[in-house]
Amino acid sequence: MRPKGHAGSGGERRLALSLTLPGDLRSARIARAAAVAALETRGLNPYVWPVTHAVTELVAVAAGMSPGMELYVSLRHRDDAVRLLVWDQHRHHAAPDLAAVCETRRRRALWLLAAITDDWGGEWGMGEAPQPQWGTKSWVMLPR
Template identity: 40%
Template sequence: MPSTGPDSLLCPLITPTPRTPSTLASTHRPAYVPRSADPSALAYSFTVPGDPRSATVVRATVRSVLRTHGLTAMEEPALSVAGELVACATRFAPGQDLYHSLRWQEGALRIVNWDAHHAHSDPRQAAHCTACRKRTLLLLAAVVHECRGTWGISKPGSTTEGTRIWASLPLDGGA
């Protein structure tokens, strides 16, 4: 008969340690070990639908990540940046998946958004498209500037690579 206790949730290849009252305290490990509040452990990636309503999910996720890692002072600029990235991506790749990445690199929060909008083969169309994205991201640019950060749009390499926009918010400027 299959076990229905807490150990039944483990991989069937794992042999659980027998639990007796004397060993229970020394062998018990929680099912989930929270990540460190240290920002250097911050590394998250997730995908949301290319829909304007996804901004709510992205902002809630960013807020949760920042609070988990003790970076509440950076909440407002990071939430603004994340929301602007979703707004822009849903305009250029509506209905397509949007990939987000949050990383701590060299004392800064790096937020990356990737969407499936591909490169234009005509250089004039590509330049026009990039200029439209930059106009769409004026609020993002202002927030990043105020935080003494950097941002950019990576050039798509082929028709399947999509477009990646990133922003880096330093801790001292973001707070």
């Protein structure tokens, strides 16, 4: 597995890594190892600690919300920031009360992600995937 990337303007090291993983808790380990290898290969070592935790948390929660279904993981470095996206296939609930409970459950499970992202001055969020897709897209942006 080799991340795609090239030096951008001003010598910036770009990174583009995408993975499709099974909806299994063990996928968090695979995503973590791939993210670390990609960051180190591109010389983005300062991001290893927060991204390791972020990808582990996002993939583990996504796998728990949609067991047995595929997860998509994307890691990018552009404009002096790392962007991480995890997309799972947990469908949106039609009943508003059930949708609110589900979102609250997911947010509570991501408390460590929230703390790390805040500590790094980054942002994170989640939302329903746009049509015609379905599922939930969770993301993190960590500035340099």
